[in-house]
Amino acid sequence: MTEHRVVVVGGGFAGLQLVHSLKGAPVKITLVDRRNHHLFQPLLYQVATTVLATSEIAWPIRRLYRNRPDVTTLLDEVLGVDRASRTVQLKSGEVLEYDTLVLATGARHAYFGRDDWESMAPGLKTLEDATTLRRRILLAFERAELTNRTTELDAQLTFAIIGAGPTGVEMAGMIAELAHHVLPPEFRKIDTKRTRVLLVEAGPRVLPAFSEDLSAYAKSALEKLGVEVLTGKPVTAITEDGVTIGDTFVPARTVMWAAGVQASPAAKWLEVEADRAGRAVVGPDLAIADDPNIFVLGDTASVIQDGKPVPGIAPAAKQQGAYVAKLMHARLSGKPVPGPFRYKHQGSLATIGRRAAVIDFGKFKLKGGLAWWIWGLAHIYFLIGTRSRLAVAWSWMWTHMSGLHSARLITQKESLKDES
Known part of the structure; x- marks a missing residue:
């Protein structure tokens, strides 16, 4: 029996959660990303503001799947999708055949026409x-x-x-x-x-x-x-x-x-309906309207639940990846598929400096120093690997106690050349 070919485009939260949740399934996965690392985007601002180093919030994708022979990782860029031949065209010239295609290609900044x-x-x-x-x-x-x-x-x-x-x-x-x-x-x-x-x-x-x-x-x-x-x-x-x-x-x-943000060109590749931000409109099972074997996830997808869009945040993307993996497990094993995707909101968090934060869990709200500690623990929990958790925890503890930021190197050659 030929293994089911799954092509996943995007190594963000949705794509990696899907690949992780497909472990043990009778599939052959090809994961494509333009970068060689998975990035914990919620802490990017701490790299920009000299608190954390880049290596503390990013991990090489190949390392994550070194013990998964069912996963092939490609550092490449998608140019288009041919739905008739069920292939994905890559910038390198390679053409990938798929039985199931998952696009989780994220979003970029939107400048509203400027x-x-x-x-x-x-x-x-x-x-x-x-x-x-x-x-x-x-x-x-x-x-x-x-x-x-x-x-x-x-x-x-x-x-x-x-x-x-x-x-x-x-x-x-x-x-x-x-x-x-x-x-x-x-x-x-x-x-x-x-x-x-x-x-x-x-x-x-x-x-x-x-x-x-x-x-x-x-x-x-x-x-x-x-x-x-x-x-x-x-x-x-x-x-x-x-x-x-x-x-x-x-x-x-x-x-x-x-x-603001603008979705990747995934909707254009598929020639499907998109919302104002360019996100591909998907159905309750996160598949596009006329092909149950093409899924769009994360910031790339427009998912409406109870009349409101599902937010483009990491927990939502991870839940979508886990849902599609569950659906695929059911299909491949001949079992009943799960019901429509339901996003479970786990709360909104934001930090203000290094001693205050706000947390909104709906009925439960918190602000101030205690909220900052909860915010920090939540982010450390979602980091990949013990080493990263320890490194970030140490960096935060050092910053909190000393008031100093350690990641303050200017590495370009002409460091005083005006870039603005």
Whole structure:
């Protein structure tokens, strides 16, 4: 009997959960990803803000499956899908045949029609994004130390974060702590405490997915850290010199984007219906409408439950991967398939600096220092491998006790060249 061929595109939370849950099934899996590592995206901002090293939140995919002979890993990029011949075309020229295809290719930043802003306001989705932002943040302080012009000093010490969801809030809080508490003893000419951190949100409040009381607490906690929270004010222009908020121009040499995402081209590959963010519309079993053997998961999929979209967060992606694996096990064994996918919300968490967080579990809400510890334990639990859990726990403990950030290397050759 020929083994069932499964092609999984994407080594994120959904793809890896699916592959993990298919262990022992009579399948031959080919896992394709453009990068050789799985990334724990919820902690990317801590790499960008010098708390964690890249190796603490990413793991080589090949290492994860070194003891799984049923899994073949390919470092490649998908160019398209031919549904008639049931093949996937790769950039290397290889063509993969499949019996079941799973697309879990994630999302990138969405600039709402202003893609020209990306080079001046990078987002945060990959390790490359995180190290780019970290470099720009650290170089801003170095350039400020070298300048003798007050206007340039102010521009270098102004950081603008656009978008006040969890990523924007977490970035703003950590940059403020870095500038106001970590760096002051290390510079001689400048006072890093005069740094301005602007968190800009077009909507009426920060953390709009959280309850209003937790949103209000987050705003107050950010302001205590020195963050200027500007809500109800859209960004209308971004240049190399700064950002225009409404009608007001603010000189800022470091601008970061956390305002929206755009799905991968998976819906275009499949020629299926997509929502406004480019996510492929799938049915209750997470398969596309006219092919029960093609599934779309995670940030790539538009999944509607009880009239609302399932959020594009790690727990949802992992649940989707586990569900499709369960469905495939049932099909391959001739057993009844499970009912429609049901997302079980496990709560929303966001941290504000290194001593406060907000947690929303629906009826149960928590804020402050205890919430920060719970947030930390939850993230450590979801990390892959004992080594990573110990490394992150140690880094956090060191940062918490000493107030110092250890991952502050600028590794590019021309470290003072203006990149903005």
